[in-house]
């Protein structure tokens with residue numbers, strides 16, 4: 001029997017740590033900052049990954065694999081890039097029993113090695129666009145690790161594309177941002193705020209970084225993924241050139257975009273409750289759990305009916321819990337904690353009436369379903385749960401999202417109670433730096449939105465709305 005979870009309303013961080021372990025999503029690794037993703041957690045990641053991979057391919061990209069080890073000199077070629085990543089790098093200095101002539105960096109991201117290769121492959125405008133994605137693990141040394149949210153090693157996909165024109169590259173960065181937003185909203189049931197990172201917060205070496213931010217239940221923001229329009233410096237540094245349509249030598253325009261195992265953490269933090277996880281049906285490793293209520297002498301009758309139901313639910317991820325050592329109550333508790341969206345109970349008494357009892361994880365209410373209607377009603381119920389989860393998350397997001405004009409007024413409240421604040425900003429760095437006093441940062445600029453006349457900090461005119469919050 002698992003232990004009671006910490007109070008989600010008062011000890012959200014502890015609740016998170018506990019549920020990740022109790023639900024067997026992940027465990028600590030011997031190396032601090034690393035995690036072991038357990039089968040249930042990995043199945044959840046695979047379902048997220050599967051959908052994203054499908055969309056990556058449907059939008060014209062191909063998968064490839066580049067090496068884990070990158071010559072240290074590669075990272076030094078793009079000045080901002082190395083400066084941004086230097087403190088997080090793990091470097092291999094010895095191998096094969098001796099000191100290496102040139103240290104090798106364990107990839108923190110693969111722009112450098114991939115651009116090096118593109119430079120060799122690219123000859124003419126006819127070779128463009130290059131649209132490649134890689135699913136990989138990367139290492140960024142983490143001082144304050146938290147499972148799925150910040151780990152030294154994490155899994156992700158990184159897309160890297162090269163284009164003839166900046167306009168085309170910009171379109172690509174936006175295309176993938178929109179794919180991420182669709183994944184978050186329609187599959188993870190998480191409403192997100194999409195926008196542009198400030199100069200300070202953007203990816204080292206990017207011209208423009210698009211982000212999509214989720215709002216966690218405790219009112220902190222979580223950057224769920226990013227899509228970058230890279231500066232031409234990358235193409236220049238790696239000597240990427242091609243013959244353009246006029247026969248002149250030109251540099252291509254590049255993008256990169258990534259989403260990580262952090263998405264699993266977002267699903268846990270947005271949807272969970274005091275009983276444990278609540279997983280959106282579209283990505284849940286188990287969509288329906290069938291709990292048998294067995295009575296001596298009638299076991300086979302029940303098990304036969306279970307098999308018939310399972311057979312009729314083709315394409316749905318069903319798990320049968322026929323463990324006769326546990327009470328039904330203990331089983332219910334277990335599967336609620338694991339976040340299974342729909343539970344079906346079936347015993348001799350139900351069978352006598354040709355029906356089953358379906359209970360959803362959201363507490364929408366028990367449903368009696370005739371045995372013959374399971375194949376239609378259960379998929380419909382899963383769809384209802386998926387939609388309801390998004391609606392609830394949206395209501396929660398709205399309740400945590402405030403509009404306020406001046407940091408002096410909302411700063412202390414933000415520091416105390418968290419929350420997402422939409423405000424005006426002059427876009428000067430010195431005003432952004434003041435947010436540190438309240439443990440907050442700018443999360444993203446909302447393009448084309450201007451609600452406030454003035455900056456949140458100074459009296460200069462606002463250039464547009466910005467989202468300010470504490471973040472993970």
Ligand SMILES: [Zn+2]
Pocket residue numbers: 425426427428431455456457458459460
């Ligand atoms: Zn200002």
